[in-house]
Amino acid sequence: MMKLSRYRHICLAGYLSILSCSFLLPMLAHASTAPPITLVATTPLPEIVGDFDHFAVDLKRNHLFISAEEHHSIELFDLKSGKHLKSIGGVQTPHTLAFVPEKDELFISDGGASACIVLSGDDFHETGRIPLAGGPDSAFYDADTKIFYVGNGGRGDKSPVSKITEISVTNHRVLGEIEIDGDNVESMAVDHAHSRLFVNIRDKKQVGVVDLTTKQTVSKWTAPEMNRNTTLAFDAASQRVFVAGRTPGKFFVFNAENGHVVSTTDCVNIADGMVWDSALRRIYVTGSQGVSIFHQRTKDEYEKLAELPTNGGKTSIYVPQLKQLYIVHPKTEIDNAALLVYQVNP
Numbered sequence: 367m368m369k370l371s372r373y374r375h376i377c378l379a380g381y382l383s384i385l386s387c388s389f390l391l392p393m394l395a396h397a398s399t400a401p402p403i404t405l406v407a408t409t410p411l412p413e414i415v416g417d418f419d420h421f422a423v424d425l426k427r428n429h430l431f432i433s434a435e436e437h438h439s440i441e442l443f444d445l446k447s448g449k450h451l452k453s454i455g456g457v458q459t460p461h462t463l464a465f466v467p468e469k470d471e472l473f474i475s476d477g478g479a480s481a482c483i484v485l486s487g488d489d490f491h492e493t494g495r496i497p498l499a500g501g502p503d504s505a506f507y508d509a510d511t512k513i514f515y516v517g518n519g520g521r522g523d524k525s526p527v528s529k530i531t532e533i534s535v536t537n538h539r540v541l542g543e544i545e546i547d548g549d550n551v552e553s554m555a556v557d558h559a560h561s562r563l564f565v566n567i568r569d570k571k572q573v574g575v576v577d578l579t580t581k582q583t584v585s586k587w588t589a590p591e592m593n594r595n596t597t598l599a600f601d602a603a604s605q606r607v608f609v610a611g612r613t614p615g616k617f618f619v620f621n622a623e624n625g626h627v628v629s630t631t632d633c634v635n636i637a638d639g640m641v642w643d644s645a646l647r648r649i650y651v652t653g654s655q656g657v658s659i660f661h662q663r664t665k666d667e668y669e670k671l672a673e674l675p676t677n678g679g680k681t682s683i684y685v686p687q688l689k690q691l692y693i694v695h696p697k698t699e700i701d702n703a704a705l706l707v708y709q710v711n712p
Contacts, residue, residue: 422463464507517551
């Protein structure tokens with residue numbers, strides 16, 4: 367009887383185990399198909415007409431800044447909720463933004479003013495203005511060296527040569543200039559390990575590699591079908607440079623050690639924003655057709671996780687402290703401009 371009882375106990379345990387698995391498997395299947403991002407808030411901006419450009423964040427005050435280049439303003443939002451707080455004037459055509467917590471200042475590349483304008487993070491009054499060549503637009507803030515690299519000149523000055531001006535955010539002074547053979551300088555990134563600056567030279571369909579010690583371009587990369595390459599990001603750990611081109615929308619991965627292309631994949635077109643999430647090993651490419659999300663399986667293998675509509679939102683920023691991705695889209699014939707706030711899912 368004891369053997370039979372034990373047998374029945376084992377059978378019952380096995381049955382319960384199978385039953386629990388039958389409930390668990392659908393849950394696991396559902397979890398595995400969860401989208402990489404979930405829209406959690408939409409903030410309509412009915413008064414704002416025209417295109418937007420780039421973002422910056424003041425974590426201390428819970429502020430999100432967005433350049434409204436055709437509205438001639440910086441739009442201010444609550445970082446956590448996405449609520450619109452106010453429009454900040456005093457700018458003409460704002461493009462790239464950099465908030466420097468140590469200085470409590472917002473740096474703005476202003477194409478219309480041909481200057482880098484500096485605003486107080488407290489009440490947004492102007493605290494500095496650094497004159498530049500015509501059409502300053504794309505820029506990159508290196509928080510390690512406290513240098514704001516601003517692309518200017520080129521087509522803004524009707525010149526075939528552009529400049530990247532190095533601005534010290536500590537004292538608002540120009541430290542130097544890097545000459546670029548091309549009239550359209552776009553996104554940049556710094557490789558601290560090798561003292562290099564990567565820059566998209568859009569009119570040449572090239573990625574330029576600048577030696578920051580000599581201020582000279584030491585290499586230029588390109589790839590088949592790379593056209594109007596606008597946005598760029600850098601994974602320092604794997605030494606990979608990510609670039610998105612337009613018409614066609616293509617996502618390229620370059621080996622930073624030799625400039626070889628290791629991966630090419632279709633992505634949304636007219637991309638103007640790219641975010642590298644090193645924790646989840648994801649790249650978010652945002653363009654007028656939506657957002658393409660890639661996963662870095664290995665440093666040379668990339669899988670497209672999703673492609674989602676964003677109503678024409680081309681620029682974006684990811685705030686890892688909140689695990690939130692922000693995308694802004696302009697007014698269209700069917701919808702007002704709006705800020706879209708997404709929760710990033712593991």
